[in-house]
Amino acid sequence: MLDLLTLDLKGAFRQEGCPLCHLRTKTEEHYIYSVLYEYVTDGGVRERFVNSLGYCRKHAWQKWLIEYEHWHDGLGTATMYESVLQQNLDGLETFMQMTRQESVRQHSRSRAALAWLRALLGRALSQVAVLSARAPARLPFGLVGRTRCRVCEQGEQTDRSFIRTFAEKLEWAQFRDWYRESEGLCMPHLNQVLSASDPEWRDFLVQVAVEKLAANAIALREALHRHESPLRAEPSGERERQGRRRAVAQLFGNPARTW
């Protein structure tokens, strides 16, 4: 039976790439658009935005693109990020205060030896530390966020809903036909749907995935043979690009617009 989520899935099957990636991106973009359209000055939305110090990298740049596409402007971004910058300033001031206090403690005679040892150890550690994964233990709010990116949370919630619906609708023959005509799920989503679906439909999902992967492998092999053939001098065609796009989309998922 058709419900709203199934209708969305049916529409997504007609799009390029993984239908679940498509729906997730669509939901995320719709959320960002809604915030920019009517929630820029909303207290709750702003509080959440400041607590996570804006959005994650991917969604922050996505927000920028959406605002420029729709309004040719950055006023929503400016208004919302003003509060975040204010919080950064508070965080930096707290950090400086903490560091000065630490400096005073380190200069006291009774702790001089300990401080020397700590500095020595700190220098040694700094040589081996892996930067990106490590955050300083005592950075105040404003330099680090308190919560996760809200758009990522929305995206995950959407993923869960559609994966559940997808798994439930597999028993419907018409739904399976629609899915077979699509470009198929990407591997990360296929794994999630396989985990959520009844064992009796897993063979069907794997069979469709095998068909799509085999078609992609043929397209890639054709492209490679073409380069080895006398026609090599000809520029690579749209067909080859499409073949590569489908292969990457099935292996890793659809691309974000900001990549």
Added chain:
Amino acid sequence: MVTVPTLDNVAVAAGNNPGPLSLEELARGACPVCLLASEYVKGCIRVLVQEPATSGLLREQLARAQGICARHSWQVSREEDSLESSTVADTIFLELTERALANLESGVHLANDSPLYRGRGPRRIWEEFRNWFSHPNDMQERNANAQGVCPLCELEQEAEGRHLRTLVERMKDQRFREQYAESRGLCLPHLRSALNYAPDIETRLFLATTAREHVISLLYQIQEYARKHNWNNRNEAKLTEEQESPFRAIAFEVGERT
């Protein structure tokens, strides 16, 4: 061969000759670490796609990790799109497709066993444990596969670490400090790392103080940007720095759009 810029070169060039490679020039409107790390990875991808003979180690790493992350896969694919005669990306993606196909056709349950699956859970841990002992000769390779770390992400992180270490070490040099203070400084993610890396309190305080100045300046510009959007202030001149401030606010919070 693609020349990969390093902060060392930048700092040396800046010290002797403030030419086009100075930190100030290079970091115009951008976090220098974001810029350099991104250029490094782009350079690696260019080498990988354009000069496959020189990128043997990288291809070997890619094969061992059984793939790259989605972001870098698309970057590799686009790089190949821009070239008309390269087949490296097609070869890599064909190999990965065939591997995924073989796993599915052999009836291996993807949710547990696929190297493309990056999930966690008791069953996965059990499978890894079981595989470990069933193929003792492949232990090292299996370990690398289980981690599933994108080699290009690793290269990016290494480059970031290298540039940040250099930056923090150079902070002892007064001229370098002055140049750093004049530039737009680091983005917040790299500032956090630099604060973690700074060997002493003085360097931490310097980094925090300069960042505070940058944020104050950015905050003022962003407030002016919003104020000048008001109809009553429509005739006031809109400065370029103010017009760019929303973009730079995002770049400061999450890193440059690279």
